[in-house]
Each structure stands twice: as structure tokens, then as C-alpha cells.
Amino acid sequence: MLINLDFESSEPIYTQLVQEIIAGIAKKEILPGERLPSVRSLAADIGINLHTVNKAYQQLKQDGFILIHRQRGVVVNPDGIPAADEVYMNQLKKTLHPLVAESICRAVDADTFMQVCKELYQSFERGGKDE
């Protein structure tokens, strides 16, 4: 899996890292039960601090994506990622809301918007070269 970080972005590094790993799982580059690099080795590989990696891992653990064994390291949740519940769907809507609002203002119609979503979905199925 390729981790792609933008150090100039205002998006925190740990958030970007979280998103990259989720993308890797979505693309099935890492499967349930598979190991992720240790905090230290990933930090060294990327060239960031170990605490930053740790913060990303803690959030992924919190959200059910990974399990952290103190000894055996970090693995993608072997039971799979928890399916979307009402809380997730509401959160998703809340996040999409301003994107839809601005798109409407800028004359992007619903079909175009949905087409963009569909293509993103397909890019993950095809191996996710959109990243």
C-alpha cells in the first residue's frame, strides 16, 4: 500500500494517514486480519514522528478499522469493518451537506454530482488509481 501525504495541506498529517489507510482497505490492498506496519517502522518509513502515526492508529482503532495488540502489533479488524449504522449515515449526510450546497450554487446538477460519486466508487473497485 502506498501512503501519500501532503505536508503542505492544512489537513493534519494523522488525518491524512487515517484516510490513506482506509482507502487501502477500501481498495482491498490490505485485507481483514492482515498486519499493518508497526508504529515505529511506519513513522520511520514516512519520515514522521511516531506519535503522529500512533494518533492515526488510535483513531482507526476507535472507529473499528484495526485492532492493536500490544505485542503482535496492528492488524486490520479480522471481523471486517463495522457496517454503517444510523450514526454513520447521519454523519455522512452532515458532511455531504455543504458539498451539495456549494455544488448547487456552482450549477453542478444532481446527476453530475452523483456521476462523480459513481466514478469514485468505480475507481476503488478498479484498484483506486484516483488517489
Add this chain to the structure above:
Amino acid sequence: MLINLDFESSEPIYTQLVQEIIAGIAKKEILPGERLPSVRSLAADIGINLHTVNKAYQQLKQDGFILIHRQRGVVVNPDGIPAADEVYMNQLKKTLHPLVAESICRAVDADTFMQVCKELYQSFERGGKDE
């Protein structure tokens, strides 16, 4: 237009304000050429800092949503909001990307995702009671 702010959110107040105003424009509650309250009066109405409102207005101006005249005050861009260009669409894709990734992991399929988007679009057309 109703401005709805969540002071407990981690989203900065000025960002929420920007989004609320954009939502108001999307719902056609405020039309091109119409005036927005002055920085001072809006700040007083909502009970937030002058700088916060100013920051929001500056960003809206930057993005082509409003014009700020020294004398005539703040108006929604009379020429309409600049239509989406390639830069906007790329930015949109980049923002949607992690949402799609997590949704895939959580077993939300493309049709469900697009249905959520469609409903959001419809909520704006109907007057945006989803806010």
C-alpha cells in the same frame, strides 16, 4: 435566512458561517444582488466576534459568492456564483474521496451513497428543511 451554528463542534465558527450562507444561497433564500447584513449587525445578531464574521465574509468574497462594497455593503454576487470549473471539480473529488472510501469499507454501496446525495439535492430544492 436562519444561521445555525454549533458552538460545540470542532468545525471553526467562521467555516460554519460560510457554509450556512452558501446553504442559504443554494436554497435561494438569498438571491444574487441581495444584501447580506453588515459584519457588525450579523456579529451582534448571532452573538459572535466581529473578526469571525469578517473572516467568513472574506472567504465568501474570495470564492466569488459575495461582493463587499465599502459603501453599499455586502451583496450576493449579482452575476451569480461562478460556475464549477475543473479546479472546483477536482477539489470536490478530493473531498469526496475519503467519504467514498469509508463508505465502501462500511458496506454502503454506490446506489445508497448516490441516493443520499440525491435526497440532499432535493432537500435544497424543497427549501432545505434538512439543515
Add this chain to the structure above:
Amino acid sequence: MLINLDFESSEPIYTQLVQEIIAGIAKKEILPGERLPSVRSLAADIGINLHTVNKAYQQLKQDGFILIHRQRGVVVNPDGIPAADEVYMNQLKKTLHPLVAESICRAVDADTFMQVCKELYQSFERGGKDE
């Protein structure tokens, strides 16, 4: 509220801090909506690192005890603490299980055990001098 930490304990400082603050809420020394000290001032008062206080606050936030406003600081959840749900009760049972097991081995009968619990409850109602 008095924060009482044991730096010799194997219990992490941030965990002790979490427990002390929960005890303060249980004793009604801090009420819903009331402010807690800022991360920095509490760290300075106790003589520990700001990150340690932050970790405690983050956990309290996670568990619904407090809200963290970036500007206005930290307040006890004005809506009150989320009531126990099934998850909490199961967690509680799981934590009590080994305590009951060892107590049985050591000839502490159910009535004595429950009496200890009752007295602890009463100590909180009386102002919690048991701490």
C-alpha cells in the same frame, strides 16, 4: 474539587485524573455546564505535562462527560452524562467479575461485598470523603 494523584501507582496518571474528575462529578462538586480548568492551568496546578491532562480530557470527552470548546475551554456536559446503556452494564459486569471471584475465594460473602458497594454509594452522596 481536589485532584488526588498517586505518582507511585502503576495506574497511569491520565487514568487517575479521569477517575478523579468523574468522582468530582459524581459528588456533584462540579455540575453539568460548569467549567473545568484549561489544559494548561490544570497541568501547571498538578505539576504534570499538558499532554497528560489533554489525554485525560480527550477520554472524558469520548465518554460523554465533558465538551471541549476550542475557545471557551472545557465544560461538564450540560445535557448531563449519558445514562448507562447495555454496553456500559456489560463492561461493568466484566470489570466486577474478577473482583467478585477473588472475594469469593477470600471468604467475602455477597452481603459483605454489597455492603461495601452501598457504603461507597453513600460516601458519594455525603460528599465523598472516601477518596
Add this chain to the structure above:
Amino acid sequence: MLINLDFESSEPIYTQLVQEIIAGIAKKEILPGERLPSVRSLAADIGINLHTVNKAYQQLKQDGFILIHRQRGVVVNPDGIPAADEVYMNQLKKTLHPLVAESICRAVDADTFMQVCKELYQSFERGGKDE
């Protein structure tokens, strides 16, 4: 006796092992004077490290649950487990304190809390299927 370990728990394995054995004694699945498996065989059975089992046994010995003979192996204390003394009761109170505090905050009243304890006691008498 069934040893049930959760390798995904943040609770150290040796602590879980200690608790499982104490639970077995509480349920009278192993009686005073009865032998426990050797360090080696238990480690092999469960599939964990020798040191982990050893650490658990050392703690059980320390707390008076078992005796470790060079030749005769490991036996549950034939004189029975040392009864609770003041030290134990104080330790128990200290452990229960944060559980009671959080339960109060979460609107679990004393009767409910004690009922949970009572049911745990009963589960041990009935053979401890709650484990």
C-alpha cells in the same frame, strides 16, 4: 477448567490468566490441594509464552492462591485461600470506587449496582457460566 483469554484485550495475558485461575477456584472447579498444570504444559496447551504462565503463577503464589513445589509441581493452597484482611478490603474499596463513581454519573442507582454484584455471586455458585 476452561481458560478463556482475549488476545485483543489491553489487559495483559498474564493478568487474564491469573483471573481465570482465580475464577476456577471461586467456582470450585479446582479445589485446595489439587494440582494445576505445569508451567510448560499450560503454556503449550494455551499456546502462550512460558514466561507469561510463570508470571501468572508467581503472582498467584504471591497472593496465597497456590504453592509451587520444585518436585510436586503447582497446587492450589491446601490450607485454602487466605481470608480477606483489612488490606484486601481496602484494596477492594479502592478498586470499586471509580466503578461506583462512574455508575452514579450514569444514573445507575445503588440497588441496581448491588443487584449486578449479587447476580455475579450467584453465577459463581451455579458454576460460573457467566465467564
Add this chain to the structure above:
DNA sequence: GTGGTCTAGACCACG
């Protein structure tokens, strides 16, 4: 070797 905890110190966004 692994993650967990803690410290010290820095810079930043927000308001």
C-alpha cells in the same frame, strides 16, 4: 521488538 506513557518544547488556528 512492540505499543503505552510521560515529558519538554514548539508553532498554529481561532476568536
Add this chain to the structure above:
DNA sequence: GTGGTCTAGACCACG
């Protein structure tokens, strides 16, 4: 002044 992020470096428990 507030919390958020990030770094660098240290020591520890676990196995």
C-alpha cells in the same frame, strides 16, 4: 488565552 498538532526523546511492561 484556548485547544490542536507535531516533534524529539525517554523509560516501561509485555512476552
